[in-house]
Each structure stands twice: as C-alpha cells, then as structure tokens.
Amino acid sequence: MTESVKGKVPSRRAFLKGAVAAGGAVAGAGMVRAAEGDPLITEVQPWASGFGEGVDATPYGLPIRFESDVVRRNVEWLTADTISSINFTPIHALDGTITPQGCAFERHHSGAIELSKQDYRLMINGLVDTPLVFTYADLERFPRENHVYFCECAANTGMEWAGAQLNGAQFTHGMIHNMEYSGVPLRTLLEEAGLDPAGDLSDKWIYVEGADASSNGRSIPMDKALDDVLVAFKANGEALRKEHGYPVRLVVPGWEGNMWVKWLRRVEVMDGPVESREETSKYTDTLADGTSRKWTWEMDAKSVITSPSPQSPIPHGAGPLVITGLAWSGRGAIDRVDVSIDGGENWQTARLAKPGEAKALTRFYLDIEWDGSEMLLQSRAMDDTGYVQPTKEALREVRGENSIYHNNCIQTWLVTPNGEAENVEVS
Amino acid sequence: MTESVKGKVPSRRAFLKGAVAAGGAVAGAGMVRAAEGDPLITEVQPWASGFGEGVDATPYGLPIRFESDVVRRNVEWLTADTISSINFTPIHALDGTITPQGCAFERHHSGAIELSKQDYRLMINGLVDTPLVFTYADLERFPRENHVYFCECAANTGMEWAGAQLNGAQFTHGMIHNMEYSGVPLRTLLEEAGLDPAGDLSDKWIYVEGADASSNGRSIPMDKALDDVLVAFKANGEALRKEHGYPVRLVVPGWEGNMWVKWLRRVEVMDGPVESREETSKYTDTLADGTSRKWTWEMDAKSVITSPSPQSPIPHGAGPLVITGLAWSGRGAIDRVDVSIDGGENWQTARLAKPGEAKALTRFYLDIEWDGSEMLLQSRAMDDTGYVQPTKEALREVRGENSIYHNNCIQTWLVTPNGEAENVEVS
Structure with a gap:
C-alpha cells in the first residue's frame, strides 16, 4: 500500500496578511468567499426574523437533529446478543477531551x-x-x-x-x-x-x-x-x-x-x-x-487520529488542514505525540491542546498545508515513563496475532486526494 | 435570624478504626448498618437475576428516570414570555465542575x-x-x-x-x-x-x-x-x-x-x-x-454552597456531613474558599478538589461532624488577584439596591435540625 503514497510534509505558503501569532502554527484560510451573491449574507433569513424556542422547551436537552449521526453504534455481527455486547463512542466527530x-x-x-x-x-x-x-x-x-x-x-x-x-x-x-x-x-x-x-x-x-x-x-x-x-x-x-x-x-x-x-x-x-x-x-x-x-491491567500508551478518518473525510481540497486526534496512557501522562502523513517515514511533533494529565485523554493537533495528494496518516504517542507506542508489526512480533486485548499499535488511515479515508495496514 | 442560630464547629469524634489518611480531613461513617435482615443483601434481587438493556437501546442516552428532577427550570413569573427568558442549571444536584x-x-x-x-x-x-x-x-x-x-x-x-x-x-x-x-x-x-x-x-x-x-x-x-x-x-x-x-x-x-x-x-x-x-x-x-x-464586563469572584441547600436538604441526622459548593472568578483562578456554619462569625478553609483554574469553576468541600443544630451556611471565595467575595451588606453600601446585575455577594442558607435549608439574609 505504501508504494502508492506520495504524501509529504508540504511547505507552508505565506497567505496571512497580518503577523502570525506566536505559539502554535497558524494555518490560514485562502478559502474565504465574498459576500456578493450569497443570499445567506444578502437576504434576511427566517431564523433572523422569527422567534426560536423558549426556555421551557427542553428541561433536559439533547443534541440538535443535524447531529443525529453522532451517536454510539454497535456492530451487529460482533456478538450474539446486544445484552452481552459493546457499542462505540463516536470519537471521529468529537473534539476536546471530555466525552458526554x-x-x-x-x-x-x-x-x-x-x-x-x-x-x-x-x-x-x-x-x-x-x-x-x-x-x-x-x-x-x-x-x-x-x-x-x-x-x-x-x-x-x-x-x-x-x-x-x-x-x-x-x-x-x-x-x-x-x-x-x-x-x-x-x-x-x-x-x-x-x-x-x-x-x-x-x-x-x-x-x-x-x-x-x-x-x-x-x-x-x-x-x-x-x-x-x-x-x-x-x-x-x-x-x-x-x-x-x-x-x-x-x-x-x-x-x-x-x-x-x-x-x-x-x-x-x-x-x-x-x-x-x-x-x-x-x-x-x-x-x-x-x-x-494474565494480569495485564494497565492500558499502554496509545493514540489515534480522529479526523480526518474514514467517518470524517476532508470536505475540501488542498490547503490548510487540521489533523487531530486523541492520545492516552494508563501509566501516566502523555508527553508527546508525533504525526506522520507518509506511513511512518517522517514524523512531525503535534501540538498538545494542554499538557498531558495522568490517565486522562490528551487532544493533539497538527495544522498542515495539504498538497492534495494521498496521505498515510499515523500518530504515535509517548508517555512520561518514556514508553513509545509501537507499530503493529512490532507488537505482533512479541504478541503474535491470537490476542484480543491490549492492541495499542499505531493506526494507519489512507487518505485519498478526494479527501476520503480508509483503514489500511502499512507493511 | 442570627439570634436563633446555635451552630458551631463541632469537635471531630474518633470513629475510624484504622489510621486516618493523610491530606484532606476524613469524616467517617458511624452510619453503617449490619446486613442481617436487609433483604437487599440477603435475597437475590430481580436486577441480579435477569438481563438489563442491550447496547442498541439508546444510541444517545439520557439520564435515568430516577434523576428526572435534575433538569433546567425556569421561573414563570420572572419574564413575560419564555422566548425572552432564562432557565437555571440544577447546580444543587451536580458535583465536580463540568456542566453537561x-x-x-x-x-x-x-x-x-x-x-x-x-x-x-x-x-x-x-x-x-x-x-x-x-x-x-x-x-x-x-x-x-x-x-x-x-x-x-x-x-x-x-x-x-x-x-x-x-x-x-x-x-x-x-x-x-x-x-x-x-x-x-x-x-x-x-x-x-x-x-x-x-x-x-x-x-x-x-x-x-x-x-x-x-x-x-x-x-x-x-x-x-x-x-x-x-x-x-x-x-x-x-x-x-x-x-x-x-x-x-x-x-x-x-x-x-x-x-x-x-x-x-x-x-x-x-x-x-x-x-x-x-x-x-x-x-x-x-x-x-x-x-x-457601564462596561461592567468581568464577573467578580463568587461562590455558593450547592449542598446542603434548600433543594438538597441533609437526609440524615448529626454526624459526618459533606458541605460542598462552587467558586469562580472572571479575573483569574480561585485561590481559597472559606466556609462558615455560623453566619460569618467563624470561618474554616475549605478543601479545593483541584487547584483553581483561571475563569473556570472550582469545586470545594468541607467535611464536618455536624452536631445536629441549626447552621447559617456561607461560603466566601478569594481569587488570585487578592479579591475577597463581599457580604451582601458591603456590596449594597457601594451599589445600593437598584442593580440587577453583578450581585456576587456571600449567600446564606439556614439549615434547621431536620436538615432542611432555606434562603435567608444575615444582618
């Protein structure tokens, strides 16, 4: 799969008119549109001319209907019965660290x-x-x-x-x-x-x-x-x-x-x-x-890119792209997360939204200029014990392929030029 | 109202059999009951002998029906219409700092x-x-x-x-x-x-x-x-x-x-x-x-005891009692919160669940041995600018009584021996 990948770290274009803020890399837009002819700008819309819902409408609120896809999902073939089963957090659609x-x-x-x-x-x-x-x-x-x-x-x-x-x-x-x-x-x-x-x-x-x-x-x-x-x-x-x-x-x-x-x-x-x-x-x-x-209680350091990912494709072409994901370790705090866009050949250190907290999720971001070509996205977490998240290959060498539990290997998403992503394996 | 209050800081009874943990005060139980004769212990209950709900039951979950009181509430007489109005977070029933x-x-x-x-x-x-x-x-x-x-x-x-x-x-x-x-x-x-x-x-x-x-x-x-x-x-x-x-x-x-x-x-x-x-x-x-x-943008340091409080009465008699509440400041982080059980005559420094974070809620606890008598509960927040939350009297002296906004005065709850609480004013 790696042969077909032409992704590389793009050089950053100078597109910002103002000074660039200190700190985290600032990827600009270049995707900005003029107001002329956009009725959402030039015409009064119904939500701006009528009333919305009162404060007694929902004593306990639920997500807006447009987010009805952001739900737990189970996989029917995985278990014989939903009573002894699992469903999954929609991490591809979340940001920050708290899970509702x-x-x-x-x-x-x-x-x-x-x-x-x-x-x-x-x-x-x-x-x-x-x-x-x-x-x-x-x-x-x-x-x-x-x-x-x-x-x-x-x-x-x-x-x-x-x-x-x-x-x-x-x-x-x-x-x-x-x-x-x-x-x-x-x-x-x-x-x-x-x-x-x-x-x-x-x-x-x-x-x-x-x-x-x-x-x-x-x-x-x-x-x-x-x-x-x-x-x-x-x-x-x-x-x-x-x-x-x-x-x-x-x-x-x-x-x-x-x-x-x-x-x-x-x-x-x-x-x-x-x-x-x-x-x-x-x-x-x-x-x-x-x-x-046995007694494999501790969850080893691990990470995953949540967007872009198969359920969260890139909705635009080349240019500024926010790559984001989660990292965690059962042994301590996340110290560093690296991201690769070429299947692990080159790595860039991601920006942690906050310093890692022990035994809690850490959100990371890498702000890049995407050149529009294929990428093999990976992330690699490191915790404060010095442990580095292994490749799938390295993990298989010591654990074989019979395990069910404790797979903390590096995950790979293949992102195609149309922005779609799929779960692939790099060998 | 103060005349009738006999509350004072109770001496701590020695009720723990083991060593007391270092750090925060440990209030023991003394309320523990024997298993004999309690059918919830001695008999197999339906929830332990049947199946519960499957993982496909609620793709997006809501609180369990027993918590149906923990909801936003509006006050009908407060505004002419619910479309231009307010409702209120059930802070009396929450713990921690995050608000769902x-x-x-x-x-x-x-x-x-x-x-x-x-x-x-x-x-x-x-x-x-x-x-x-x-x-x-x-x-x-x-x-x-x-x-x-x-x-x-x-x-x-x-x-x-x-x-x-x-x-x-x-x-x-x-x-x-x-x-x-x-x-x-x-x-x-x-x-x-x-x-x-x-x-x-x-x-x-x-x-x-x-x-x-x-x-x-x-x-x-x-x-x-x-x-x-x-x-x-x-x-x-x-x-x-x-x-x-x-x-x-x-x-x-x-x-x-x-x-x-x-x-x-x-x-x-x-x-x-x-x-x-x-x-x-x-x-x-x-x-x-x-x-x-005008331009009174910043929210001054403030705190309130969320439990016990009028909607969260004490469900037991004298003995260990957890007093808890929230503190915050728009100018920085909460440094310290003091709690009084006698209407501000004596103060004890509460335990902060975590060091205060700037412009975020801080949860505080005071673990006491309640002697079962009346209390006038108050909390007083201090932020890292040195600002101390004022009494209602002090605030009125500089602002009068015509204001609607920015009331950050110390709140008082009268707790009666039956554990009920009401909103009172100390003068």
Missing part, C-alpha cells in the same frame, strides 16, 4: 440494569475488622474527590490484530471515554471497615463485583485499591447514567475498563486473587506459543 | 433558533484590510484550542439584591455553566482579515452579533478580542446544542454571559463601541444616586 455520557461507549455482560439509590447497597467484607454495608446516602457522607480519567475497554482495537478490519475510528478505537468523576476513594471505605494501610498488605487483594446478573467479578491487588481507585457516583458533574453503572461504579484509573465494575455491589478483601472467569478465560492475552499473559 | 450541556442554563432574547452548518456564515467586516465571510467548513480549517471556562449570566443572583427571594441554589446561582470548549481564537480570524495585532489598536473595538432576531449585539474592546476570546463549535467534546448557539458561539472568558453571542453571525472592527441596547438600557448597573455603571 450520552454518547460514551457501553459494555455490558448481562445488560444495563436499573437500580435505584434506595435499593442500592455496597458491602465490604472478607479480611477486614468490621464487615460493612453502605447505603447510597451513607456513601455521600464521606469526603469526595474529583478526577478526569479515561476508561478504555481492553478489547479496544481488538479486531485489528489480524489486519485492517473496521472502517472508522469509532469502531477501531471507540471503546473509550473520558469523564470527570466525583466519588469517595475506595481506600477511605476500606479503612472504615478496619483495614490498616500501615500494616503489611503486600499479599492482599480485593475482589469486586457488580449487582447485575453477570456480576463481572475482578481481582485487584491491594496496592492499586489503596492508590487511586474511586467509588464514583457522578460523571461530568451529574449522576452516572444507567448504562454507566448508576448509582455507583468503580473507577480504576489507567486500568482496563472491565475492572471498572458498574452497579458496584461488593468489595471483598482476600489473601489472593479469585482467578475468576473475567481474568482467566477472558481478559488474558494468548501469545503465539499458546501461553497466555 | 443537557442541563446547562439557557438565556435567549428571541428564542433558540435552529441554524444548520450548511446555512451558517460568519462575516468579519469594518476596519480590516479584507472583509471576509466564512462558512462552517472554513472555520474548521484554522488551528483550534481547548479550554474549560465558566459562563455566568450577569443577572445571576440578581433577584437577591433586595433580600432573600428564591429558595434554592438552582434559582439564586444557577445562571452558570462550565464546559470544555473547542474552537478557533478570534485573534486568528481577525488576522486573516488583515488586522495587524502589532499596530496601535488601543482605541479599536469589535461589535459582535448573533443570527437570531434579537441579534444581541455587544461591543468588546480590542484588547480582550485579541486575548482569549474563542469562536467555539464544540462544548464538552460534542457540537454545541441548539440552545447554546449551534453551530458557533463566541466564548468570552470571565466576562458576562450576554457577551458570549450565540449563533455568531458578524464581527465588525470599529473605532469605538456601539452603545447598543444590550450595553446601555440593559447590562448596566444603576447605583443609589441614579447614575449607572
């Missing part, structure tokens, strides 16, 4: 249950001085914290191990969302039950499960449980949505989404891990020699 | 119009080398930035000048929201039209107007226009909602919401301000002597 709850991906093992605050109970039991049961109102009495974290399903990009499969960033990388959580540190609740964090807890684990039929039980080493795990009840300011675990979910920063147990019912302190279904037959990574990696 | 678009307050002068991206045009004219007209697709070709900013209506808390009026933080302080915006700096577009930021622009202004019938025109000095004003198309990652100016609104960080023109249609560079209706007969502050302050 309404379009943040869902993964259920036995469907999204409806559980009221009145019916909610959280038990802490096992190796604690005092087993405890909390109501929702109890939880609200403990000191809270707020943090923005990404949640990525371990299977995100999982269909791509064997080659380019799904045509769109939503489907290849959309099992991710990024929200501001408010909740109580799990550490606080464990201490309330009499766990002494000053004691020797190095061999202790917790087992967490949800109130849904699957229970989705997972083991978490005590170090992590006492570090940054949150028992969360709000996301992006408001109550968790039903599909995100209302009224309470676990937030396990940087670790695979399956551990972020929804409708959190029980936390048991144990002498070791349970080795449950969700951490043996699932959420392990089968290597080329048939053995499996 | 769906429940973020709206203010319209002639209703929320429906304007498609295809029909959208933005003109830059006046004292520029080259008047320009941009389509929506044009705007997407300029380098973008992301910032979280609050937007507060100048009239927020406006009904409180003469005394305690509206019973609830949603109504007294809910003309505010806080979102992550993605957009193009206005400076970039002005430069594209040939404005030279290196030239002498000290006497230049811009006049901005929207595409709705009201047009809501406002003058902005050039210094601000070139500083941090954004031409925004996304909020919290997704397209602006119709009621927030889809497809494009102006973001004027730290300045009164009326200047954040929605459905942005035109930016004219001028030799002086227009002195439009919205900056003469409205959005000016009439003082006691009958003269009016």
Whole structure:
C-alpha cells in the first residue's frame, strides 16, 4: 500500500496578511468567499426574523437533529446478543477531551440494569475488622474527590490484530471515554471497615463485583485499591447514567475498563486473587506459543487520529488542514505525540491542546498545508515513563496475532486526494 | 435570624478504626448498618437475576428516570414570555465542575433558533484590510484550542439584591455553566482579515452579533478580542446544542454571559463601541444616586454552597456531613474558599478538589461532624488577584439596591435540625 503514497510534509505558503501569532502554527484560510451573491449574507433569513424556542422547551436537552449521526453504534455481527455486547463512542466527530455520557461507549455482560439509590447497597467484607454495608446516602457522607480519567475497554482495537478490519475510528478505537468523576476513594471505605494501610498488605487483594446478573467479578491487588481507585457516583458533574453503572461504579484509573465494575455491589478483601472467569478465560492475552499473559491491567500508551478518518473525510481540497486526534496512557501522562502523513517515514511533533494529565485523554493537533495528494496518516504517542507506542508489526512480533486485548499499535488511515479515508495496514 | 442560630464547629469524634489518611480531613461513617435482615443483601434481587438493556437501546442516552428532577427550570413569573427568558442549571444536584450541556442554563432574547452548518456564515467586516465571510467548513480549517471556562449570566443572583427571594441554589446561582470548549481564537480570524495585532489598536473595538432576531449585539474592546476570546463549535467534546448557539458561539472568558453571542453571525472592527441596547438600557448597573455603571464586563469572584441547600436538604441526622459548593472568578483562578456554619462569625478553609483554574469553576468541600443544630451556611471565595467575595451588606453600601446585575455577594442558607435549608439574609 505504501508504494502508492506520495504524501509529504508540504511547505507552508505565506497567505496571512497580518503577523502570525506566536505559539502554535497558524494555518490560514485562502478559502474565504465574498459576500456578493450569497443570499445567506444578502437576504434576511427566517431564523433572523422569527422567534426560536423558549426556555421551557427542553428541561433536559439533547443534541440538535443535524447531529443525529453522532451517536454510539454497535456492530451487529460482533456478538450474539446486544445484552452481552459493546457499542462505540463516536470519537471521529468529537473534539476536546471530555466525552458526554450520552454518547460514551457501553459494555455490558448481562445488560444495563436499573437500580435505584434506595435499593442500592455496597458491602465490604472478607479480611477486614468490621464487615460493612453502605447505603447510597451513607456513601455521600464521606469526603469526595474529583478526577478526569479515561476508561478504555481492553478489547479496544481488538479486531485489528489480524489486519485492517473496521472502517472508522469509532469502531477501531471507540471503546473509550473520558469523564470527570466525583466519588469517595475506595481506600477511605476500606479503612472504615478496619483495614490498616500501615500494616503489611503486600499479599492482599480485593475482589469486586457488580449487582447485575453477570456480576463481572475482578481481582485487584491491594496496592492499586489503596492508590487511586474511586467509588464514583457522578460523571461530568451529574449522576452516572444507567448504562454507566448508576448509582455507583468503580473507577480504576489507567486500568482496563472491565475492572471498572458498574452497579458496584461488593468489595471483598482476600489473601489472593479469585482467578475468576473475567481474568482467566477472558481478559488474558494468548501469545503465539499458546501461553497466555494474565494480569495485564494497565492500558499502554496509545493514540489515534480522529479526523480526518474514514467517518470524517476532508470536505475540501488542498490547503490548510487540521489533523487531530486523541492520545492516552494508563501509566501516566502523555508527553508527546508525533504525526506522520507518509506511513511512518517522517514524523512531525503535534501540538498538545494542554499538557498531558495522568490517565486522562490528551487532544493533539497538527495544522498542515495539504498538497492534495494521498496521505498515510499515523500518530504515535509517548508517555512520561518514556514508553513509545509501537507499530503493529512490532507488537505482533512479541504478541503474535491470537490476542484480543491490549492492541495499542499505531493506526494507519489512507487518505485519498478526494479527501476520503480508509483503514489500511502499512507493511 | 442570627439570634436563633446555635451552630458551631463541632469537635471531630474518633470513629475510624484504622489510621486516618493523610491530606484532606476524613469524616467517617458511624452510619453503617449490619446486613442481617436487609433483604437487599440477603435475597437475590430481580436486577441480579435477569438481563438489563442491550447496547442498541439508546444510541444517545439520557439520564435515568430516577434523576428526572435534575433538569433546567425556569421561573414563570420572572419574564413575560419564555422566548425572552432564562432557565437555571440544577447546580444543587451536580458535583465536580463540568456542566453537561443537557442541563446547562439557557438565556435567549428571541428564542433558540435552529441554524444548520450548511446555512451558517460568519462575516468579519469594518476596519480590516479584507472583509471576509466564512462558512462552517472554513472555520474548521484554522488551528483550534481547548479550554474549560465558566459562563455566568450577569443577572445571576440578581433577584437577591433586595433580600432573600428564591429558595434554592438552582434559582439564586444557577445562571452558570462550565464546559470544555473547542474552537478557533478570534485573534486568528481577525488576522486573516488583515488586522495587524502589532499596530496601535488601543482605541479599536469589535461589535459582535448573533443570527437570531434579537441579534444581541455587544461591543468588546480590542484588547480582550485579541486575548482569549474563542469562536467555539464544540462544548464538552460534542457540537454545541441548539440552545447554546449551534453551530458557533463566541466564548468570552470571565466576562458576562450576554457577551458570549450565540449563533455568531458578524464581527465588525470599529473605532469605538456601539452603545447598543444590550450595553446601555440593559447590562448596566444603576447605583443609589441614579447614575449607572457601564462596561461592567468581568464577573467578580463568587461562590455558593450547592449542598446542603434548600433543594438538597441533609437526609440524615448529626454526624459526618459533606458541605460542598462552587467558586469562580472572571479575573483569574480561585485561590481559597472559606466556609462558615455560623453566619460569618467563624470561618474554616475549605478543601479545593483541584487547584483553581483561571475563569473556570472550582469545586470545594468541607467535611464536618455536624452536631445536629441549626447552621447559617456561607461560603466566601478569594481569587488570585487578592479579591475577597463581599457580604451582601458591603456590596449594597457601594451599589445600593437598584442593580440587577453583578450581585456576587456571600449567600446564606439556614439549615434547621431536620436538615432542611432555606434562603435567608444575615444582618
């Protein structure tokens, strides 16, 4: 595929009349049109001469009808039933870093249950001085914290191990969302039950499960449980949505989404891990020699270009083009993102919208002058541990092609001169 | 009202069995219940034995039905018509800092119009080398930035000048929201039209107007226009909602919401301000002597306790209680928030969830042991300019009681032993 690619970094044309602002590269327009003859400028339009909707029209608002395509989507052939399935965040159409709850991906093992605050109970039991049961109102009495974290399903990009499969960033990388959580540190609740964090807890684990039929039980080493795990009840300011675990979910920063147990019912302190279904037959990574990696909790540094991409083609010809995407790492903050338009032969350092935050999405931009020729777009994330996102080839060398989970390889989009993009593999 | 208040800072009881975590004060529970006899613990519940909803159920989700009270609300008697009116963010029920678009307050002068991206045009004219007209697709070709900013209506808390009026933080302080915006700096577009930021622009202004019938025109000095004003198309990652100016609104960080023109249609560079209706007969502050302050753009430092509050009473008796609220300043970042439970006689410094960010909401918490007696709750914000939020009395001394806008005084909630709260005035 690379042979046909003629993309290169275009030289920047001098098109700005004024001085160029300091800081990020300023790509000008050149696409500006005159007002003459444009009835949208010269004639009074209906929206400027009539009244709009009153403030009582929508007590809780939804996106405008023109954005009806910007929704979660599932892939019918992927699973036998939508009750144990996944849908995908429309990351190709979003900007910034926050994911609205309404379009943040869902993964259920036995469907999204409806559980009221009145019916909610959280038990802490096992190796604690005092087993405890909390109501929702109890939880609200403990000191809270707020943090923005990404949640990525371990299977995100999982269909791509064997080659380019799904045509769109939503489907290849959309099992991710990024929200501001408010909740109580799990550490606080464990201490309330009499766990002494000053004691020797190095061999202790917790087992967490949800109130849904699957229970989705997972083991978490005590170090992590006492570090940054949150028992969360709000996301992006408001109550968790039903599909995100209302009224309470676990937030396990940087670790695979399956551990972020929804409708959190029980936390048991144990002498070791349970080795449950969700951490043996699932959420392990089968290597080329048939053995499996387990306890692969941390999400490695990863990135994807969200636009242009197959669902977000370039709507114009050559000239200024904003290339943008997301980067993240479960091990820390994103330090740098590089972008290539020629399939990895040459790299340019992208502009981060803000300094990377630990275990949260980072938005990057590269503002270029597109010469209108074919491009092989790639992005490559680096985190503050020094880790560099690998190529698919490099990842296959160590992991083979049998894995489902933890595919964090560099993604490639082929952009054709007409602005359309498709999911391709560079070899 | 103060005579009846017996509230004081309660001594902290030792109720934690384990060690207390370093850092923020840890208020324990003491409200924990045994599992015996609680059928929610001892019996299998329907949500744990059946299936929930599939991932195709709601492509774009809404809050769960149990949260149907957490919505924007308008006040019928406040305005003659809902088309030129306001509704209020349910801040009493939110946590964290991000406001979801769906429940973020709206203010319209002639209703929320429906304007498609295809029909959208933005003109830059006046004292520029080259008047320009941009389509929506044009705007997407300029380098973008992301910032979280609050937007507060100048009239927020406006009904409180003469005394305690509206019973609830949603109504007294809910003309505010806080979102992550993605957009193009206005400076970039002005430069594209040939404005030279290196030239002498000290006497230049811009006049901005929207595409709705009201047009809501406002003058902005050039210094601000070139500083941090954004031409925004996304909020919290997704397209602006119709009621927030889809497809494009102006973001004027730290300045009164009326200047954040929605459905942005035109930016004219001028030799002086227009002195439009919205900056003469409205959005000016009439003082006691009958003269009016004008150009009162910046929103002064302010805070409010969101819970407990009249719409968010304490659902339990004495013991651990989380007091929480929001603080903000249009002049910079929040440095510190103090909380009083005795009407301002004694103050405790609250815990900020994160270091304050400039021109964005800051969440604060004070974790106390409530002794169950009456409290007069107040919060007092300080920003990094050294400014301290004033009492209502102090504000009235300099502004009188004729103003509508820019009431940033300290708010008082009377909390009674049964946990209910009401809007009161301390004198």
